[in-house]
Amino acid sequence: MTTPIQRLNRRALIKAGAATVAASVIPTRWAIAQTKPLKVGLMLPYSGTFAQLGENITHGVEMVLAEKGGKLGGREVQFVKLDDESKPELGPQNAERLVKRDGVDVLIGTVHSGVQMGIHKVVKESGTLTLVPNAGNAAVTRDLCAKNVFRTSFTNWQPAYAMGLALGKKGVKKASWITWDYAAGTESAEGFKQGLEAGGGQFVSLLTLKFPETNFQPLLAQIQGLGVDAIGAFFSGGGAVQFVKDYAAAGIKVPLCGSGFLTEGTLGGQGAAADGIETALHYGDGLDTPKNNAFRAAFKAKANREADVFAVQGYDAAQLLAAGLEAVKGNIEDEKTLHAAMEKAKIDSPRGAITMSPQHNVVQDIYLRKVTNGQNKIVSTIAAQLADPGTGCKI
Numbered sequence: 001m002t003t004p005i006q007r008l009n010r011r012a013l014i015k016a017g018a019a020t021v022a023a024s025v026i027p028t029r030w031a032i033a034q035t036k037p038l039k040v041g042l043m044l045p046y047s048g049t050f051a052q053l054g055e056n057i058t059h060g061v062e063m064v065l066a067e068k069g070g071k072l073g074g075r076e077v078q079f080v081k082l083d084d085e086s087k088p089e090l091g092p093q094n095a096e097r098l099v100k101r102d103g104v105d106v107l108i109g110t111v112h113s114g115v116q117m118g119i120h121k122v123v124k125e126s127g128t129l130t131l132v133p134n135a136g137n138a139a140v141t142r143d144l145c146a147k148n149v150f151r152t153s154f155t156n157w158q159p160a161y162a163m164g165l166a167l168g169k170k171g172v173k174k175a176s177w178i179t180w181d182y183a184a185g186t187e188s189a190e191g192f193k194q195g196l197e198a199g200g201g202q203f204v205s206l207l208t209l210k211f212p213e214t215n216f217q218p219l220l221a222q223i224q225g226l227g228v229d230a231i232g233a234f235f236s237g238g239g240a241v242q243f244v245k246d247y248a249a250a251g252i253k254v255p256l257c258g259s260g261f262l263t264e265g266t267l268g269g270q271g272a273a274a275d276g277i278e279t280a281l282h283y284g285d286g287l288d289t290p291k292n293n294a295f296r297a298a299f300k301a302k303a304n305r306e307a308d309v310f311a312v313q314g315y316d317a318a319q320l321l322a323a324g325l326e327a328v329k330g331n332i333e334d335e336k337t338l339h340a341a342m343e344k345a346k347i348d349s350p351r352g353a354i355t356m357s358p359q360h361n362v363v364q365d366i367y368l369r370k371v372t373n374g375q376n377k378i379v380s381t382i383a384a385q386l387a388d389p390g391t392g393c394k395i
Helices: 011-021 029-033 051-067 089-100 111-127 158-168 183-196 217-227 237-249 267-274 292-305 307-329 335-344
Strands: 038-044 075-083 105-110 130-132 148-153 174-180 200-207 228-232 256-259 278-281 348-349 353-355 363-371 375-386
Touching: 029 075, 038 089, 038 148, 051 075, 051 292, 075 089, 089 105, 089 111, 089 292, 105 307, 111 130, 111 148, 130 307, 158 174, 158 183, 158 228, 158 256, 158 278, 158 375, 174 183, 174 217, 183 200, 183 228, 200 217, 217 237, 237 267, 256 375, 292 307, 307 335, 307 348, 335 353
Parallel strands: 038 075, 038 105, 105 130, 130 148, 174 200, 174 228, 228 256, 256 278
Antiparallel strands: 278 363, 348 353, 353 363, 363 375
């Protein structure tokens, strides 16, 4: 069993060592470290269902490094890639491997919220600077927030809140939410409810299905009897494909909408069944800005496919890291200055301008999108610079 002494913060030891060296006549530890590459761990899914998401995040990170001439804050960068396999049970040991065995200075990860909780336990204890490029579980930037953890993606609450708000503003009086019975589903349901009520509507009910089951028929059979004007949903991946197709096949007349992941990366499988579905997300097709146009062209040249929201989130994780490292000239041990620079950073993102909330979650525009000709075309900005409530966070 390890004792508290054995679990000394890795960064505290580094700082202690730096102080000792600085007091001597030989070059400082920082002067020596300047010649060494900055180790950046990429703990992402590189196999299985979410492999392309992990690859797109990685491409986004690498694009920033290329734009900066191969250095961040004057430091060469060495990537240490680890396939987390989207397995929550492996999260803690994989994170420990990167932090303790490989000695990474920064950890970027991950996609799956369950895996993120394993990472979060390790990095909160070790103090390792961590950037979350996708996982939307609220706890990371709410009650479990940490000064060394920043998120450049979203919380499950944000897009769902905006979708509810959009319905309320359009005059929808009553709506229900359908999702899997797990954290992402319940967090998105709460956001939808709050947004709908803020827009003047009424939240009627939450219908759930055990994750990851895809027999939606019992839930779909209940919809006509709910007396609602709209149905909101949170599903993703193969589940989203099946749900949208089943919804259309059932001939339900109640309009379907949802958090953006209902139709993000799934339109190919959903086909005509997705036509006209409105969703809310922080990125979408047809965002015509110089930054986004340049980003999409560069991404396609690198990856030979179109950019998506995951590529944007990886790109912005690296942009935020670069902002911090430039402020400390690569001296990642100057944590106070590093964190302050990241907290104050104003990032020119392909999605639009973003900043950090006091809880280290991204503050961003959320767009209303409508499936048109196989694309999630942006209709309007629903909520400008929307911040997650950050409930319970004490940094």
